[in-house]
Amino acid sequence: MKVLIADDDQISRMITKVAVEQSGHECIVAEDGDSAWQLYQEHGPEAVVTDLMMPGLNGLDLCRAIRASEEDSYTYIILVTSHGSRKDVLAGMEAGADDYVTKPLDPFSLHIRLLAAQRITSLHADLARYRSALTEQARTDPLTKLHNRLKLTEDLGLLHSLDDHDYCLAMVDVDNFKSYNDIYGHQAGDAALVAIATTLAREVRKADAVYRFGGEEFLLVLQDQSPATAASVMERVRSAVHDLRIAHSGDPDGVLTISAGVSAFTDGHRAGSEQLLREADLALYAAKASGRNRVTLADALAG
Secondary structure, three states: OEEEEEOOOHHHHHHHHHHHHHOOOEEEEEOOHHHHHHHHHHHOOOEEEEEOOOOOOOHHHHHHHHHHHOOOOOOEEEEEEOOOOHHHHHHHHHHOOOEEEEOOOOHHHHHHHHHHHHHHHHHHHHHHHHHHHHHHHHOEOOOOOOEOHHHHHHHHHHHHHOOOOOEEEEEEEEOOHHHHHHHHOHHHHHHHHHHHHHHHHHHOOOOOEEEEEEOOEEEEEEEOOOHHHHHHHHHHHHHHHHOOOOEOOOOOOOEOOEEEEEEEEEOOEOOOHHHHHHHHHHHHHHHHHOOOOOEEEHHHHHO
16 A cells, blocks of 8 residues: 655654554655645555644645545545644544544554555445446446447537537448348347447447447447548448348348438537437438438438
């Protein structure tokens, strides 16, 4: 565990440093509150042992600064007081300290508190990992492992906060997929969706994003693309899916194919996300109506 010591008294710093290192922990030392805050931001220690009275930030101010800066991490703070008065201890706990020791420092007492610190910070780190995993899971489609509708809503909201940032939406649907499920079964249908999802993600750039929109529908967000360049990208994607050669006796082409409709957020057309989704969906419908296995631009329909 990495431990930050903050104390303006040289002898106290030395005693605390020896005690921390004898407990088997890495030690960072600060001579006042301001340098302690700077070192905390640079090194992110799991525990802080801070004197109450120091030049610059005092121990209470340092506690408050640390607590205000924390997000998913947690720092265990031990306040060192000269006489352990109830008033000082209460003020420290209210400022965010977890525990306290009194001067002169008893190495055994500090060792016990550092054991508690290690357990508490380890537990908080585990909880942060679990929260992160749950957050990711809530935004991921369980079958295809693509982003889901919740993540799409968040990402479109972010894109629309950057009003001058051009992008295109491509609504994709697997052609004749109901008949595929009827002929080959839902297990084969799921496997086909996973293969298509993998192909969609592989054929676009890292800056782009692919979502499962629902059922056999997918949505692609293509960053910094004009309608013409987005159509080119989607033609490549369509061809790549066709080249998977997933046999489908119920399709005129004999294989699973996709159709796509593309809408654009560009100069002269700063539409809201719901309108862009409707435009992409209408373009997809037009692609289906004109024979499937093709890409249609919303701009072409407007013209």
